[in-house]
Amino acid sequence: MKIFILKRCLYGLFTVWFIATATFFAMHNVPGNPLNDEKATSAEIRKNLEARYGLDKPLYQQYLIFLTNMAKGDFGISFTQKNRSVNDIIKAHFPVSAALGFLAIFFAGVGGVLFGALAAHYKNRWPDYLLIALVVITISVPSFVFAALFQLALVNLNLYFDIKLLPIAGWGSVQHMLAPSLILGLGTLAYLTRLMRSSLLEIENAPYIKTAKAKGLSESRIFFRHRLRNAVLPLVTVLGPAIAAITTGGFVVESIFAIPGLGKYFVEAVHQLDYTLIMGTTVFYGSYLVLMVLLVDILYGFVDPRIRMS
């Protein structure tokens, strides 16, 4: 198990390096190289940039400086905002995105297992068909449409009951988090529902379920100890990509619901061509996602003995 974790960590580290390198060279590919363009920034920022990124030095040295800074956890300074470091921005806005993301994953996980189990239980009867239809619709329609529809529904509900059931947008309380995180997790929820259903149905005919039945176990024991447990395992494997999808999905949801998260900030940074901020947040996001995937991998090792031992 130790070797397994060590291997995964090393692989994760390599991936982060790859992401950082790709980011660095992508940014230096920008035509006219605004990082070295004297006109693009104010003199004060210019001075900071030069000191921080070694812009007067040759490319390979800039690359080394960049890597060293990243390794130290220093993601750079803003290109357009005076005296603002990327770390400050991340510190201020990332917790919001992370909270939203984790709640979304929670909704997706719980909902996926629950609805998947329901669909499998009612296999080929109307609740199953209904759930499958919903899943297919959810996967096919972009998330921002649901966000818009959800907001419309909230407006009307709030009007109808004449009370504020849930806030329509904004940030600050738990109520503010509910609607956006549900929307954010919706796609993953649908995907997990489908996966859970098929995985439960596949296991339904597994020989070891027949063995369990032949042992005289009760239906509930067979379901919870044998079927459900094994059916949930494949769900853990897709948790990594799901976290990535949810994190980047935050770009849309945060701007629709006016949530001051890092996603919204990243999109704004791109609109303002804040190159250094883009570079820093990309590497940060990339490392965060790699870390999440790593954690999921290790978690999977813990829940599935077959992975742990090999």
Next chain:
Amino acid sequence: MALLRIEDLNVLFKSENSDKSVHAVKGLSLELKAGECLAIVGESGCGKSTVLSSVLRLLAVNAKQSGNIFFKNENITTLSEKELQKIRGKEIAMIFQDPMSSLNPTMKIGEQIAEALKDVKNFSAVDKHSKVIEFLKMTGLSDPEIRAKQYPFELSGGMLQRVAIAMALAGEPCLIMADEPTTALDVSIQKQVLNILKHLQQQHQLALLLVTHDLGIVAEMADSVLVMYAGELVEQASVEKILKEPKHPYTLALLASLPAFSKDASKTELSSIEGQPPDLSLPIPACAFVDRCEYAMNVCASRKAPIIENKQSLLRCWLPHKEQV
């Protein structure tokens, strides 16, 4: 008195996406006395495993079974699912073909055996553990303490089948049904597992219902043999009679395909049965074997032969074979 009696068992599998249905078992009857070993023999797909599964009502949802099954003189086809759970494992236990897939991959072996223990609710954790070890020891598995804490994928096929046997014993049943218990194992391991099974059967006075296509196993284990073809009984007799005086052309052909039983041991070429068993979803001629039978007569295609009982042997054929092997 028979421990298990099956009367006129029929099993029909409905296909999910067409109205075709497969008549897998047709009007099968059999009896098994306590402590006796009955082997059901036939090619794969002839319905022999289905018979075992239908005893404990373990067939897939698309299967429809009819007929009566008496266990200790009680008709267990009329029992509710709850009542049947008391019989499964505790009175009648089962061993499956592939030990690798028939054990839960994510559950420790000890836990899986403990689940099967008789009166498991009355045991403390320590008692449970010692019971599990006891049953594992019975099967001659080395280091049972370690094995109990391992997962199925850490053990070899032969070890796993011993685990499966221990699991079957754990419920202290009086009948074990074994569905091709050695097919998935290496030839060298097959023998060991069979010996354990035989030893335990004799030691615990267990009745054994053994499904196999391997006549070698039959010769070693069984007291009597039931030969099935296309879901039907074609011949049943004591093991000596079947091996020495097979009456049905199909039994004869099965024997001829085995090296040890081949008529002429000097012949290097083994005979095989030409053709394939019939598709059970299509209408079948009066005798299902007619297409592959060397001795087929006109009547075989037009009329079904009745089952004839003669000195505790059963036979369904218009032309019983006389020759001795």
Next chain:
Amino acid sequence: MQSADSINTFSSEDFLPLKQVKESVINQNESLDYWQGSWKKLRANPRAMLSLIFIVSLVSFSLFGPLLWRVDPARQDLNQLSQAPSMNKQAIVVDTFISWQPENLFGDQGIKHLSILSPAHTSSVKLRWPINPEADYYEIYRHEYQPSGENDFGLPLAETSKEENFYEDRLNLEPQTYFYTVLARDGEGKLLAYETIETGLEIAVSKKDAEKHLQAGKWKKVSEHEGVLRVELSSHPMGTDYLGRDMMARLMEGGRTSLIIALIASLLFVAVGSLYGALAAYIGGQTDNIMMRFADFVIALPFLLFMILLKVSFGIRPGESGIGVMVFSLVILSWPGAARLIRSQVLVLREQNFILSARINGAGVLHILWKHLFPNVLSLILISLSFAIPSVILTEAFLSFIGLGVVPPTPSWGSMCQEGIKTFLFHPHELVFPSVFIGVTVLAFNLLGDGLRDAFDVKAE
């Protein structure tokens, strides 16, 4: 089951050896070749066929639609902004602003109830009401729904003095139904009485516009009655957007953008990935190992982040679409999926005899790849293509929605959604149409992919 026959019914014939045609029971299925069989299976799958038909009609809609629906997707119909879907909409032609002459309107003049001077249209609504002798001033309210009582009025549209018992509303009028309420209040602001009236508004167009369009033949004259001219406006079967552009024309044009991006990008990255995977598997050994490690790294790149990053990297500034760069980025970031899939298939094929014999006969690598491997992985390629297209469509929509993909004025379904959401609460059709197009297209390609997978009998990974 046959009943037990009596022995007497047997004849000696019965016991003669049977001579029969042996194959009667054996496999009767005719054997079809692989492609024919797969096509037959696909045809038997109603969902897949429906999807295929839909996809074909969608492509025709986008490609050939503009030939039939000759409306410029960029033209703004200022008389019909944010119109809901409608055909043959009529409008009333009004003179450019002529102020209402209220002099002769003061006083009672025998008016008994709140009334609206006909015709009421989007240029002006004229209200009159009886004088309330105790009133100090009047409040005029406009609602889109019938107000339920005194507490349901909200903010007034206007106030008039006690002498003015008339009002002309010219404020942001839309061709819809309004409820006007007039309140009479005394000096302390106490409510004395109120009255509500409902009215539907006609679209008003200016005389100048009408003359121009009538001449151009875009509008038709409907009636001229007591000096009031009514015309039929240009039709917008799917409505217009907030700038008055025809939604149907834009959906066609947007569909072309979205589908072209999706088709080209998918074709390219599936092709690149397949070639890469096939080469890796075919060469094998350490090269294969290194090649696939590299693919793993590319997969590990956070996809959407790098789509955005690459856009910036190639100097596409905010407000530029950069479709070429988008396709390029999609290819660069998406090929490893197809590469993995094809590689695993080629690894299996490589060991088979027909490949070995071709190698022994001295066939070149490319020859073997093209002649022997390609036909055998074509089914896999088709399947991955069918799943790649919807994912690209969704990616394009996502990026365009946050303003980092196709940006206005170029329409794509995604950018139309982005514009549509601004007016979504009041004019839902501007978001609903493009998102339905996206949804149904994605659904159709996915169902087709499922169908292909079943037809080719490939196990889902």
